[in-house]
Amino acid sequence: MIVVKNLTKSFGTHYALRGINLEIPTGTFLSIFGPNGAGKTTFIRILSTLSRPSTGEIYFDDKNLRDHAESFRQRIGVIGHSTFLYDELTAFENLQFYAKLYSLPDARKRIQQALEEVGLLARADDFVRTFSRGMQQRLSIARAMLHQPDILLLDEPFTGLDQHASSMLKHWLSELKSEKRTILLVTHDLTHGLELADQVAIFVRGKVAYFESADHVDETEFQAHYHKVVAAGGAA
Amino acid sequence: MSYLGKIFAIAYKDLLHEYRSRETITTMMIFSFLVVVIFNFTFDPGSSYALEAAPGIIWVAFTFSGMLGLNRSFIYEIDKGCFHGLLLSPIDRGAIYLGKMIGNIIFMTLVELLTLPLFIILFNLQFSDFLLPLLLIIFLATIGFAAVGTLFSAIAVNTKAREIMLPILLFPVVVPVILSAVNATGGLLRSDDWNQVFAWVRILLAFDVIFVAICYATFEYVVEE
Structure with missing residues (x-):
């Protein structure tokens, strides 16, 4: 269970997050929508321990993130705008490097398995710089899943993917969802986000303007509501 | 993998990346060689002026290429x-700092070891009796320089004018390193009493211990928003 209490983040006088309160049960797929500048990426950065909150607390299974950041990082996988991959290293070497940082036992077998899952085993010894954007994103998925995290934080993972890579990612996310991992997906793509979600949230101007179970959400109605909430600056 | 293993994994990754791209070492080498060669045009090899200026010249080459x-x-x-990706890994941020610092020390040492013979030949210097103490001075100064430089490089990389920002931040702090290195090298060249030279070496040692510890402890706060 992830519990977020009164989370704020300010950059000088600008508040990116203004008192976020959320409870995300274990095994939930939460899709977070919102316009640019709503604080979605900042929220993911704080959850992933890349950034410290200005005020507020985050608890993972009743443990405060502030005090257990290092052990928590062992449990999360992050896929963001960037791939976190080194161009001058091969696909295998990239994963091998991360396997060392995560102290993975039997790393070689695990890397081969991860590469096979994303369809890149045949390209294991090729340099990442020779990969297309879609292939790099698939390798990024392998990197994020290498240590079998039980919490996944995804920030716009569909950006820049062609249709094939995009449907592969969607299929992969559906599989992960069935494995009862906790997944937080930040996206602008309402269709993708709604299709996969157990819960949906809309962030507007650093606040949670909408939070609902996805079972109660109809896509057409949600789209209309989304535009209304965003236009009203979160007040609707 | 042990804590040390993770540190060396980061350093090894830097070496492998550099071996493939050859971007950093090549730039450093060219700059370092140019400094030594251009200054060599100014002085007669083996003249007293050359002997006096040599410690400053070699450390200009080392610090600027560094x-x-x-x-x-x-x-x-x-x-x-x-x-x-590094920051998201379940490792102490200090380990990232040490891994990056070791990588930087190796790159700088490599460039220094390749520049040194050229410097000795072009300036017609007699270092044969003092080669080991000179290597010790170079190594200790490189550790101090890289220790502070790695921390400030992590700060400067997120600024717009990073090429300017790093020297502005770094040089005031590493003045004791440069001063000690230049004076210790000059002492060796003039065949000064070893105790005099060792006084500067002690400063280098103290600087290394203090600043590696400070930079290791503060790196976490530097890289977190």
Whole structure:
């Protein structure tokens, strides 16, 4: 269970997050929508321990993130705008490097398995710089899943993917969802986000303007509501 | 993998990346060689002027080429968000700092070891009796320079004018390192009493111990928003 209490983040006088309160049960797929500048990426950065909150607390299974950041990082996988991959290293070497940082036992077998899952085993010894954007994103998925995290934080993972890579990612996310991992997906793509979600949230101007179970959400109605909430600056 | 293993994994990754790209070492080497060669045009080899200026010249070559290397140290890390990949790993941020610092020390030492013979030949210097003490001075100064430089490189890489920002931040702090290195090298060249030279070596040692510890402890706060 992830519990977020009164989370704020300010950059000088600008508040990116203004008192976020959320409870995300274990095994939930939460899709977070919102316009640019709503604080979605900042929220993911704080959850992933890349950034410290200005005020507020985050608890993972009743443990405060502030005090257990290092052990928590062992449990999360992050896929963001960037791939976190080194161009001058091969696909295998990239994963091998991360396997060392995560102290993975039997790393070689695990890397081969991860590469096979994303369809890149045949390209294991090729340099990442020779990969297309879609292939790099698939390798990024392998990197994020290498240590079998039980919490996944995804920030716009569909950006820049062609249709094939995009449907592969969607299929992969559906599989992960069935494995009862906790997944937080930040996206602008309402269709993708709604299709996969157990819960949906809309962030507007650093606040949670909408939070609902996805079972109660109809896509057409949600789209209309989304535009209304965003236009009203979160007040609707 | 042990704590040390993770540190060396980061350093090894830097070496492998550099072996493939050859961007950093090549730039550092060219700069370092140019400094030594151009200054060589100014002085008659073996003259008293050359002897007096030599310690300053060699440390200009080492520090400025080192600066080029340090500037690049984090640039390729932020290129595809790789630095975030490091920060997201379940390792102490101090280990990231030590891994990057070891990488920087190796790059700088390599360039220094390749520049040194050229410097000795062009300036017609007699270092044969003092080669080991000179290597010790170079190594200790390189540790101090890289220790502070790695921390400041991590700060400067997120600024717009990073090429300018790093020397502005770094040089005031590493003045004791440069001063000690230049004076200790000059002492060796003049065949000064070893105790006099060793006084500067002690400063280098103290600087290394203090600043490696300070930079290790503060790195976490530097890289977190």
